Amino acid sequence: VNIDFSPVAIEKMRVRNVGSRPEMHWHVADARDMAEFRSGSFDLVFDKSTLDAVAAMKCHVDTIKLLAEVSRILRPGGVYFLVTLNQTLINDPEKMLCMPFLAFDVDTIKLGTRLDCACICCRKLADADEQRHAHLPSALQMAADLDVAAAANSHNTQHEGEVHPAPHPPRTTTLDLSKTHTIAEVSAELSAWCDTNENASKTTVCSAFAAFLTTLPRLLSAGQSRVWRTARESGSAQTSPDTMPSTAQELMQYCTDARDLLWSFNHDTGNFEDACCDGNQLQNGES
Secondary structure, eight states, X not given: OEXXXXXXXXXXXXXXXXXXXXXXXXXXOBTTBOTTSOTTOEEEEEEESHHHHHHHTTOHHHHHHHHHHHHHHEEEEEEEEEEEOOHXXXXXXXXXXXXXXXXXXXXXXXOOSTTOOEEEXXXXXXXXXXXXXXXXXXXXXXXXXXXXXXXXHHHTXXXXXXXXXXXXXXXXXXXXXXXXXXXXXXXXXXXXXXXXXXXXXXXXXXHHHHHHHHHGGGGSOHHHHHHHHXXXXXXXXXXXXXXXXXXXXXXXXXXXHHHXXXXXXXXXXXOHHHHOOSGGGGGGGOO
């Protein structure tokens, strides 16, 4: 069975193969929603850069849907065989292919070609369907939050080649995080604030830093809070109280270090909801 969402591509391939490969079937379908195929009905799913294309669109929900559908239609023990050029995925496939809503045993075979591509073999484990049912709703919600945050950040970014009138000086330099509900939203708001206030005074930066520190605790899980408190007390990851940022650039670096600290903790514990701290983590195929 072969699928593509382009009717033109499907018809061309059907005509090309009708005589030499009559056993092949050709369907116009969307890999993000393969409802026409029963769960557990395939032994093998072969993907030639489809995941690359979807991830490149930087829509996190679509990436999650694609992987979830692949897992659904595979039988336990079935194989998702992925050919990819995505270097982030090749170097660390577990980040995307071992999220809690997936249950794959992953092997990577790097091919010695000038294209620097690889084949990734993902074998579906026995408890994969239970894991998908348990964790997919929260994974989709977090992906949706990341897409909203990324869209808001993109709206505030000037694209190369565009001409905009000089912006008016901001009426306020206060960082307001009171309406944020996720770490992704905090990251987007703080990034936008640092871009707008790159020449802010030390006093203004310290005020923004205080807003960040008072907002973060209400968004952290108990485990995250313990890691964050320990890191600040020990001074690891540049999160010591002694490393008070004095410029917008230093504030952004502080928050990046904090994000990476929390990401490392949640990547190790497999907590997808808390691990996705901001939109940058899903760029270039990361998750």
